[in-house]
Amino acid sequence: MKKIFVYIGSRVGRESSTFNYVSEILNRTIGLVGKENIKIDLYTANSSKINNCTGCIRCFMNGECPQDKIDDMKVIKEKLLDADFVIFASPVYFHNVTGDMKIFIDRISYWSHLMTLSGKAGVAIATSTGNGLDLTTGYIHKVMSYMGIKVVGQFGVVPYEGNEECIKSLENCSSIISEYLTGKKIESDSALELIFKANKNSVELQSSLETCEYNYWKESGLIECNSFAEVLSMKANK
Numbered sequence: 001m002k003k004i005f006v007y008i009g010s011r012v013g014r015e016s017s018t019f020n021y022v023s024e025i026l027n028r029t030i031g032l033v034g035k036e037n038i039k040i041d042l043y044t045a046n047s048s049k050i051n052n053c054t055g056c057i058r059c060f061m062n063g064e065c066p067q068d069k070i071d072d073m074k075v076i077k078e079k080l081l082d083a084d085f086v087i088f089a090s091p092v093y094f095h096n097v098t099g100d101m102k103i104f105i106d107r108i109s110y111w112s113h114l115m116t117l118s119g120k121a122g123v124a125i126a127t128s129t130g131n132g133l134d135l136t137t138g139y140i141h142k143v144m145s146y147m148g149i150k151v152v153g154q155f156g157v158v159p160y161e162g163n164e165e166c167i168k169s170l171e172n173c174s175s176i177i178s179e180y181l182t183g184k185k186i187e188s189d190s191a192l193e194l195i196f197k198a199n200k201n202s203v204e205l206q207s208s209l210e211t212c213e214y215n216y217w218k219e220s221g222l223i224e225c226n227s228f229a230e231v232l233s234m235k236a237n238k
């Protein structure tokens with residue numbers, strides 16, 4: 001059974017264009033892979049309680065967020081860690097992600113130092129009425145890469161009825177997802193290698209201090225890897 005995690009940064013519920021676009025992708029993916037082979041954990045801004053980051057920096061210092069005890073992030077993080085494939089999708093609000101999407105990202109931003117989500121593939125999705133798509137999907141792509149996710153598709157769409165490009169992108173996205181769910185190998189890329197190298201350099205400087213970040217790199221085996229490609233093969237062999 002393969003698991004897909006989805007977070008959609010829209011509050012519009014069932015009326016949401018982003019929700020409907022992603023739902024269509026998921027339905028097509030289910031059609032390709034088989035319902036019995038997929039479990040989907042889908043969260044939207046209106047269906048989940050995610051408090052603002054308070055800026056206490058405890059997540060970077062000791063790997064814990066005090067807010068996880070009082071909102072839904074503990075469960076959401078568990079689902080995200082457990083997933084094989086990740087979808088982050090947001091409507092475009094003034095040429096970027098929505099405030100809700102940004103709050104969600106802020107709450108896991110310490111994972112960028114740990115590349116916590118390495119070994120997973122994912123896609124970045126944005127919808128708008130006409131502009132801001134490249135900036136928004138580019139930003140989501142960057143966030144995902146910093147967390148170790150191999151981004152295998154970036155889809156910015158204007159989802160009005162009869163938009164051929166949008167319909168084509170549904171097919172394309174679901175076929176990419178189904179390939180990865182059915183065993184396509186996750187490859188490294190130059191961005192992931194650069195992020196890995198920068199993080200490793202920084203964490204090695206913390207070795208004598210035995211920081212929380214250094215301990216994570218040691219315990220997870222990341223510190224032994226000389227490239228992100230090695231991280232991926234370590235994850236694949238686990």
Ligand SMILES: Cc1cc2nc3c(=O)[nH]c(=O)nc-3n(C[C@H](O)[C@H](O)[C@H](O)COP(=O)(O)O)c2cc1C
Pocket residue numbers: 010011012015016017018019091092093094095096127128129130131132
């Ligand atoms: C506050 C706000 C800002 C927006 N900014 C943009 C924008 O910069 N460019 C654009 O093309 N559409 C913009 N839109 C339109 C939405 O991106 C578009 O309708 C989107 O598909 C809505 O997704 P949803 O139905 O999933 O919430 C904006 C909408 C809102 C409410």
